[in-house]
Structure formats: C-alpha cells, structure tokens
Amino acid sequence: MFAYIVRRMLQSVIVLLVVGLVAFSMFRFVGDPIDNMLGQERTQADIDRLRTELGLDQPIPVQYYKFLKEAVQGNFGVSYRQGRPVSTIIAERAPATLELAFVSGFLAITMGIALGVFTAIRRQGVAANIIMTVSLIGVSLPTFLIGILLIYIFSVELDLLPSFGRGETVMIGNWSTGFLTTSGLKALILPAITLGLYQMTLIMRLVRSEMLEVLRADYVRFARARGLSDRVINFRHALKNTMVPVITITGLQLGSIIAFAIITETVFQWPGVGLLFINAIQFVDIPVMAAYLMLISVMFVSINLIVDLLYYAIDPRLRVDARAT
Amino acid sequence: MSLLTINDLTVEFPTRRQLFTAVDHVDLSVEPGEIHGLVGESGAGKSTIGAAIMGLLDRPGRIASGTIKLSGDEISGLDADAMRGLRGKKISMIFQDPLTSLNPLFTVREQLTETIQAHLGGTDAEANQRARDLIDRVGIPDPDTRLDQYPHQFSGGMRQRVVIALALCTEPDVIIADEPTTALDVSVQAQILDLIKELAQERQVGVILITHDMGVIADTTDKVTVMYAGKVVETGPTSQVMGQPTHEYTKSLIAAVPRPTLKLHRFPQISYGGRETRFAVEDMARHWPKVDNDTSKPVFEIRNLTKKFLQRKGLLPWDRTYFTAVDDVSFDIRAGEVFGVVGESGSGKSTVARMIAGLYPVDGGTITFDGQVVSDLTNRAALDAYRKNIQMIFQDPYSSLNPRMRVDDIVAEPIRHHKLMEGADVKRRVDELLDQVGLGHEAGLKFPHEFSGGQRQRISIARALATQPRFLICDEPTSALDVSIQAQILNILKDLQEHLGLTLLFISHDLPVVRQMCDRVAVMKQGKVVELQETNALFANPQTEYASELLRLMPKLDDLSTDGLEAEV
Numbered sequence: 001m002f003a004y005i006v007r008r009m010l011q012s013v014i015v016l017l018v019v020g021l022v023a024f025s026m027f028r029f030v031g032d033p034i035d036n037m038l039g040q041e042r043t044q045a046d047i048d049r050l051r052t053e054l055g056l057d058q059p060i061p062v063q064y065y066k067f068l069k070e071a072v073q074g075n076f077g078v079s080y081r082q083g084r085p086v087s088t089i090i091a092e093r094a095p096a097t098l099e100l101a102f103v104s105g106f107l108a109i110t111m112g113i114a115l116g117v118f119t120a121i122r123r124q125g126v127a128a129n130i131i132m133t134v135s136l137i138g139v140s141l142p143t144f145l146i147g148i149l150l151i152y153i154f155s156v157e158l159d160l161l162p163s164f165g166r167g168e169t170v171m172i173g174n175w176s177t178g179f180l181t182t183s184g185l186k187a188l189i190l191p192a193i194t195l196g197l198y199q200m201t202l203i204m205r206l207v208r209s210e211m212l213e214v215l216r217a218d219y220v221r222f223a224r225a226r227g228l229s230d231r232v233i234n235f236r237h238a239l240k241n242t243m244v245p246v247i248t249i250t251g252l253q254l255g256s257i258i259a260f261a262i263i264t265e266t267v268f269q270w271p272g273v274g275l276l277f278i279n280a281i282q283f284v285d286i287p288v289m290a291a292y293l294m295l296i297s298v299m300f301v302s303i304n305l306i307v308d309l310l311y312y313a314i315d316p317r318l319r320v321d322a323r324a325t
Numbered sequence: 326m327s328l329l330t331i332n333d334l335t336v337e338f339p340t341r342r343q344l345f346t347a348v349d350h351v352d353l354s355v356e357p358g359e360i361h362g363l364v365g366e367s368g369a370g371k372s373t374i375g376a377a378i379m380g381l382l383d384r385p386g387r388i389a390s391g392t393i394k395l396s397g398d399e400i401s402g403l404d405a406d407a408m409r410g411l412r413g414k415k416i417s418m419i420f421q422d423p424l425t426s427l428n429p430l431f432t433v434r435e436q437l438t439e440t441i442q443a444h445l446g447g448t449d450a451e452a453n454q455r456a457r458d459l460i461d462r463v464g465i466p467d468p469d470t471r472l473d474q475y476p477h478q479f480s481g482g483m484r485q486r487v488v489i490a491l492a493l494c495t496e497p498d499v500i501i502a503d504e505p506t507t508a509l510d511v512s513v514q515a516q517i518l519d520l521i522k523e524l525a526q527e528r529q530v531g532v533i534l535i536t537h538d539m540g541v542i543a544d545t546t547d548k549v550t551v552m553y554a555g556k557v558v559e560t561g562p563t564s565q566v567m568g569q570p571t572h573e574y575t576k577s578l579i580a581a582v583p584r585p586t587l588k589l590h591r592f593p594q595i596s597y598g599g600r601e602t603r604f605a606v607e608d609m610a611r612h613w614p615k616v617d618n619d620t621s622k623p624v625f626e627i628r629n630l631t632k633k634f635l636q637r638k639g640l641l642p643w644d645r646t647y648f649t650a651v652d653d654v655s656f657d658i659r660a661g662e663v664f665g666v667v668g669e670s671g672s673g674k675s676t677v678a679r680m681i682a683g684l685y686p687v688d689g690g691t692i693t694f695d696g697q698v699v700s701d702l703t704n705r706a707a708l709d710a711y712r713k714n715i716q717m718i719f720q721d722p723y724s725s726l727n728p729r730m731r732v733d734d735i736v737a738e739p740i741r742h743h744k745l746m747e748g749a750d751v752k753r754r755v756d757e758l759l760d761q762v763g764l765g766h767e768a769g770l771k772f773p774h775e776f777s778g779g780q781r782q783r784i785s786i787a788r789a790l791a792t793q794p795r796f797l798i799c800d801e802p803t804s805a806l807d808v809s810i811q812a813q814i815l816n817i818l819k820d821l822q823e824h825l826g827l828t829l830l831f832i833s834h835d836l837p838v839v840r841q842m843c844d845r846v847a848v849m850k851q852g853k854v855v856e857l858q859e860t861n862a863l864f865a866n867p868q869t870e871y872a873s874e875l876l877r878l879m880p881k882l883d884d885l886s887t888d889g890l891e892a893e894v
Contacts, residue, residue: 218425225379225420226440226491227413236439240430316475317429 008308012301017068019297023290024067076291081283086291090273095175096166097265097272101258103188104196108257109250112200113239116207120215121234131204138201147194147267154190162187164269195264199253206249210242217241243314251307255300327354328531329378329499334391334401336370336377347373347386349555355499355531360522362546362563363535366578366807367778370555371535375501377401378533379418380408396498414444417492421504423484427476433460433487434472437494444495459490463520481670482513489520496528503535510669510834515878518545537807539582540837540880543567551575567885579885581812583837585864586882591819592812592841605761606820612757613825614793623657624695624796624828625681630654631689632676650676652852653690663822663829665843665860667836667875673852674832678798681830682717683708694796713743716789720801722781726773732759732784733769739791758787762817779810786817797821798830803838815842836879840864848872 076086119128155163167183169176178184262274280288336348348370355361363371393401420426437456460468463486506514525532550560559572570576632651651673658664666674679685692700702708719725736755756766762783803811848856856869867873
C-alpha cells in the first residue's frame with residue numbers, strides 16, 4: 001500500500017514536470033513578453049534592463065530550473081497585464097471557481113447517482129424513460145446554450161435569479177464566500193446547474209448501465225434467492241459494486257468541472273479563474289496562463305490519486321497485494 | 326405427505342414470435358432428507374423448474390398452469406412479499422459458480438449475518454454466533470479468521486461451502502442445488518457432494534440436485550427425474566433409472582457417458598431426437614497431406630520445462646515473488662498418439678499446452694518439435710512455419726470465437742495469415758471445411774452467437790484444421806458441453822487422429838473422458854508431472870498415491886446400464 005502510494009506520487013511528479021515544461025516553453029515561444037510589457041516608446045536600455053530583470057538573458061535550462069523552483073513555492077512571477085503577482089491574483093479568484101465547482105460537482109454526483117439508480121431499477125417505468133430522454137438533451141446541448149436558456153427563463157422572463165456575478169460576498173480570512181448571503185446563494189444556482197448538468201447526465205447514464213450490468217450478476221440473483229429485501233439488494237449489494245467504474249469517470253469529470261468552468265464563467269460573468277484565464281489569453285498574459293496550467297494539472301493529478309486510493313477502500317480484491325507487503 | 330410437491334407444472338416464455346414452453350406438465354415430489362436428482366441436457370428446463378419453485382423466473386416467463394406445494398401449502402400463487410419471506414427461509418438455493426455467486430465487496434460475515442437477520446431478526450451477537458456455527462458446520466477451518474475475509478480469499482471449494490452455509494442460514498426445508506459442483510475439481514466435487522448428503526440427512530432437508538452430470542446423479546441422489554425438452558421422460562429411484570432405463574432417451578443419455586472402467590472405440594451417440602450431424606472426415610483425408618507417422622520417434626520432446634508467473638510486482642528484483650506454474654516438466658509425445666494431461670485446476674496443465682503452442686514464453690527448459698528446438702525461436706518466419714503445424718482448440722466455445730467476425734472469416738483467418746492460398750481458393754477451402762465439420766458452407770455467413778455450444782466447437786475445429794496442421798492441442802475441449810455433444814466432439818477428434826494421422830495433446834480434468842481418448846497420460850500436480858503411464862495401465866494400476874486418490878474420487882458409474890456399449894477389443 002505504502003509502496004503503491006509512493007509509486008503513484010513519483011508518477012505524478014513526472015506528469016507535473018512535463019506540464020511544467022509546456023508552461024515554461026510558453027514564455028519562450030508565445031510572443032515576446034518584452035514587446036508586450038513595454039510600449040512603443042522604449043529604448044534599447046529599457047529592453048536590456050527588463051530582460052535582465054526577468055532573467056531572460058540566462059541559458060534555457062537555468063531559466064527552467066528557476067521557473068520550477070519558483071513554481072514549487074507558488075510563485076509564478078508578475079502578471080504582464082495587471083503588474084501584480086500572479087499568485088495573489090489567482091488566490092483572489094480561486095474561491096469563486098472552487099465554490100461554483102463544489103456546488104455543481106455535489107449536484108452532479110448526488111443527482112446523477114440517485115437518478116441512475118432510479119432509472120436502472122425502474123427500467124420499464126414511464127418516469128425512467130422520460131428521464132432518459134431528457135438526459136439526452138443534457139448531453140447534447142452545449143453548455144453556453146444551456147446557460148443562456150436558463151438566464152432567459154429565470155432571469156429575464158421570471159426575474160427570479162440574477163443573470164451574472166456572484167452577488168454579495170463575505171470575506172473569511174482570504175477566502176471570499178458567497179455561501180453566507182442570500183444574494184450570493186441565489187447567484188450560485190444558475191451557474192451551478194449549467195456547469196453540472198452535463199456531468200450529471202453523464203454520471204446518471206454511467207450508473208444506470210453499470211447498475212443494469214450488476215443486477216444481472218449471479219451474486220444479485222443469489223442475494224434474491226436468500227430472501228433479502230429489494231432495498232438491501234439494490235442499495236447495498238448492487239450500488240457498491242456499481243461504484244468502482246463510476247468513480248473513475250466521476251473523478252476525471254470533477255477535474256474538468258474545475259478546469260473547464262471557463263465557458264460557464266464567461267456566460268455568467270463569474271469572477272473566477274476561468275474568466276481570468278480567458279482574459280489572460282486575450283492579452284497574452286503568459287505568467288497567468290502558465291500558473292493556470294500548473295494549477296489545473298496539480299488538481300487533475302491529485303484527483304486521480306484520490307480516485308486510485310478510493311478503489312482500495314471500495315474493492316477488497318485490490319488489497320491482496322497490499323497485504324503481502 | 327411430501328415436503329415439496331409439484332403438480333402438472335407448465336412454465337411458458339412468451340416471445341414476440343411464439344410461445345416457448347420451457348417446462349411442460351411436470352410432476353415432481355421431494356421427501357424430507359431425500360436428494361432428488363434432476364438431469365437432462367441444457368435447454369431441458371431443469372433450471373427453470375428450480376427458478377419456478379423459488380419464484381425467481383426471469384421475465385417474461387410465467388407459470389401457466391399447475392401448482393407447487395410446500396408442506397401442503399400452495400406457494401406458486403403467492404405475491405412478491407410473501408415469496409420473499411419464503412426464499413432463504415423455507416427454500417434456499419445453491420448456484421453453480423461459487424466464484425460469482427458471492428458479492429465480492431462484502432466479507433463472509435456481512436453476507437451471512439445480513440441473511441440471518443433478514444429472516445430471523447435478533448441481535449448482532451446472536452447473528453454472529455450463528456454465522457460462526459454455520460461456517461464451522463460446513464467444514465471451513467479457523468472460522469473466526471475466515472469470517473472476516475472476502476470471497477476472493479477463498480478457494481473455489483471453500484467458497485461453495487460458504488454458499489452452502491448461506492443457504493443453510495435459516496434452517497430451510499428445501500434446498501435447490503443448481504449444478505453445485507460443475508465448476509469444481511473432482512476432489513473438491515466429492516467433498517461438496519458428501520457435505521450436501523450429510524446435511525440432507527442430518528437436518529432432514531429435501532434437496533433438488535440439478536445437474537447434467539450422470540456421475541453426480543449416480544453417486545449422490547436417492548431418486549432421479551430425467552427431463553428432455555421440458556418434459557419428464559422418466560422418474561424413479563436412482564439405481565433403477567440408471568441401471569434399467571426404460572425410455573429411449575434415458576438409454577441413449579446413459580450410453581453417452583464416458584466410463585472409467587470400459588474403453589470404447591467410439592462413443593455411442595444420442596440418437597433420440599435425430600440430431601446427429603455428419604462429420605465427413607473421409608472427405609478431408611482425401612486432400613490431406615500424407616503424414617508418415619513414425620511412431621518410434623517423438624514429435625515433441627519436452628525437457629525440463631519451467632514457467633514462473635510474477636505474483637507480486639516490485640521495483641527491486643528481490644521484492645518480486647514468483648509462482649512456479651510449471652516446474653521442471655519433461656515428456657515425449659509420440660507421432661500419431663493422443664497424449665493426455667490430467668490434473669486439478671492450478672496444476673499447470675494448460676500452461677504447458679500454451680507454452681507448446683508458443684502462447685507463453687518459456688522460462689526454462691526446451692521444447693523440441695521434429696528435431697528442431699522451437700522454444701527459443703524468435704525468427705518470425707521460422708515461428709510461423711512451426712505454428713502452422715500446431716493448432717489449438719480451446720475450452721470455452723463462447724469466448725474463443727470473435728463475436729464480431731463471420732464464421733467464414735474466422736475459419737479463413739489462419740489460411741490468410743499463413744498465406745496458404747489466395748483469392749477464391751480461400752473461400753472454396755473454407756466452404757469445404759464447414760461442409761466437412763457438418764455445419765454446411767451456408768454457416769459461413771453467420772456470426773458465432775447464432776450457433777449452439779457444440780456447433781461452435783465444430784467451428785473451432787474447422788479453424789484449427791484450416792492450416793492442415795500435424796498437431797492439435799485440445800484444452801478441455803468438451804468440459805463446457807452436454808454429454809451427448811461431448812460424445813460427438815470426442816468422436817470427431819478420434820476420427821481426426823485416425824484418418825488424418827494427427828497427433829493430439831488432450832488436456833482434461835475428466836478422468837473417464839481421458840480414459841476413452843488417450844493412449845498415454847501424464848498426471849500433473851502443482852506444476853510437476855507425478856506420473857506418466859499408458860492409459861490402461863494407469864487406470865488399472867496407478868503408481869503414485871496422488872493418481873490413485875484421483876481415481877478413487879472419480880464418480881463410480883458401476884450402476885449405469887451398459888446396454889448398447891461394446892468394449893474395444
């Protein structure tokens with residue numbers, strides 16, 4: 001078990017180094033930062049000074065090493081556009097994205113699993129078939145369209161919920177939260193649904209097909225032959241066996257909820273890192289882009305690690321190896 | 326009054342096109358403490374009767390008429406809730422495959438206590454105590470540790486004991502055992518059957534034993550009911566039905582059972598229902614390259630063959646542990662003979678076959694084919710030339726054919742791979758082969774799932790013969806088949822050996838089959854060959870304790886009628 005975790009950690013480090021290289025090479029190849037930072041009225045002296053200041057005159061491996069050293073400490077340099085440290089900017093923006101991702105992820109998982117189990121058990125039922133049909137729409141409609149539709153219905157026509165922004169936020173330490181105010185909570189509803197809908201339908205369909213598979217298994221028939229109640233069979237025996245493949249997909253999906261909140265954040269003008277990233281691309285703000293890239297990859301790698309550990313928790317068959325250690 | 330009475334039971338499965346009657350006006354009764362065998366080929370409806378009693382018929386199946394009574398009370402019309410109260414409490418079930426009938430994610434204790442508490446209620450402590458007693462009763466050593474283990478930590482036989490413990494949880498009156506030992510080794514099978522017999526006696530439980538294995542029926546049951554196509558064809562005390570069968574079908578079924586004591590030239594085939602398919606081996610022989618089988622020289626010389634599998638991975642070499650599947654095995658296979666390898670699961674017999682076929686690399690020792698060392702071939706062309714001569718027939722006819730390929734492509738694949746023919750010749754050759762194995766060339770346009778198990782095994786044979794090999798490896802070719810189909814396939818293999826001069830490596834755990842098929846037999850145990858003898862000598866006079874133990878555990882079929890059987894002279 002311990003050896004396994006160490007091995008996985010090493011793999012993660014390799015992944016991060018590769019992503020780091022990509023992020024670093026953006027500095028070299030995507031435009032010339034000097035050009036972007038200094039205006040038309042520059043002198044050669046200005047250019048040289050800035051070049052030395054940014055360390056661009058040193059050999060590439062040295063630059064990469066320095067980049068990594070700084071990156072490990074969470075220091076990605078200064079935003080070209082805002083002139084402030086990138087880490088500060090991201091720290092300001094992250095709570096918005098994380099809160100949004102958390103709520104929509106929670107919605108997607110709970111609703112997805114519940115509906116998946118329901119549609120699997122009542123396979124022939126009318127309600128299950130309606131849900132399945134509607135879920136197709138959830139999978140096939142693009143996120144921005146769902147967002148715009150929701151805005152049109154609930155903000156423009158019904159005037160129930162705000163159409164953009166986070167509402168009022170409260171600062172707890174460095175964390176700005178929208179959970180504690182009514183307007184903050186109201187502002188969360190539409191973006192969270194927009195962001196989570198696709199994941200929810202995906203999880204639901206996955207749970208359903210896995211569940212149908214498991215319900216045909218011999219041990220479910222045997223459980224039935226032992227006279228266990230349907231509730232115990234469905235929610236104890238079948239659901240737990242359904243979880244292993246579902247966790248894999250769900251883990252990856254949660255990563256993408258955070259990483260690809262960009263579209264939702266743009267539609268709802270949500271002041272999160274996704275919106276920050278879009279703006280950074282527009283202005284070729286490479287430190288921000290590099291930091292964002294690293295942040296997302298750290299997130300994916302750690303979610304994957306957690307998913308692998310969850311397998312161990314759920315499936316005892318994987319623990320045999322560990323026992324021998 | 327009987328414990329369980331089935332009266333005039335008919336079970337129907339309405340399909341879109343027609344009504345399929347799976348069970349047709351069946352009467353059956355079981356007394357307390359009696360083991361009642363239900364025997365027949367697949368599709369005879371025997372498992373459907375079990376499911377009907379349990380109230381677990383798969384949709385859209387339904388009981389169309391008749392009654393099922395338990396201790397005089399009718400249970401066939403009960404609603405779902407009442408039926409659930411009976412299931413596991415009054416009637417229990419034991420399934421075929423112990424590997425899949427336990428939930429892999431729960432400990433044995435959890436599965437036992439939940440069943441006990443679902444029916445008897447009671448505190449956790451009481452349920453735990455009862456679970457421990459049951460595990461102890463079914464003969465699992467060290468119950469306290471074993472209870473908290475997961476199913477994958479048990480061997481097949483031990484798992485089946487757990488399944489039996491689960492079936493016994495609440496003192497049922499009737500146990501339905503659906504092929505309880507089909508997936509187990511001979512020695513384990515004997516233990517499990519003994520346990521079932523003992524428990525039936527001790528607790529006065531009525532047992533319905535569903536099986537297609539006549540040996541199990543003859544050894545275990547008190548009464549037997551023979552089924553064919555949903556109907557009961559014969560019923561009575563086991564010794565009477567097995568010894569003096571009156572119905573034609575029973576007679577032919579019994580005749581098809583391979584005998585451990587009597588070597589026959591060919592298996593009598595079940596003629597009932599007229600399903601025998603011609604296999605035109607003579608046609609095949611006409612085009613077959615002449616093989617000069619010099620029986621004095623071995624085709625294969627296997628020397629000190631060893632195979633190790635990595636059991637635990639480790640970054641450092643000394644962290645890894647290996648499992649020695651095949652340990653220093655040496656034998657010769659003579660040209661034109663049928664060489665048998667027997668052993669229990671895990672004895673390494675399939676691993677040997679796969680190394681010979683070149684599917685596993687060899688970890689030690691050499692394989693010499695026709696004077697040429699083939700175990701270290703790396704040259705693609707030389708390897709292909711060797712493989713053209715070696716073909717394999719696998720155990721499972723369901724998973725050894727690619728479900729997305731048409732049959733003619735499956736059979737043509739080896740021809741195309743070895744570039745033996747081109748263009749229209751391939752098609753002609755494939756059609757010929759399909760005709761010769763008795764499927765007809767029109768079968769080539771279909772997909773494997775449209776065929777029955779026996780027909781699929783014929784496709785496998787056609788595929789194996791496509792390259793006109795000299796050597797066939799048959800890895801348990803009939804263990805997934807019914808006894809009548811088994812007889813057909815074994816006859817085909819015998820014909821191939823005789824008429825085409827093929828040499829066969831025949832792997833099986835079924836000793837009577839080995840006795841019928843093989844000229845010489847190697848007995849394997851834990852990766853080693855413990856005994857190698859002429860077949861007749863082995864059966865008459867085993868030299869090692871292990872071989873005699875295997876022979877002792879083999880079901881005795883002395884009671885079976887020998888009508889229509891002629892011993893080989």
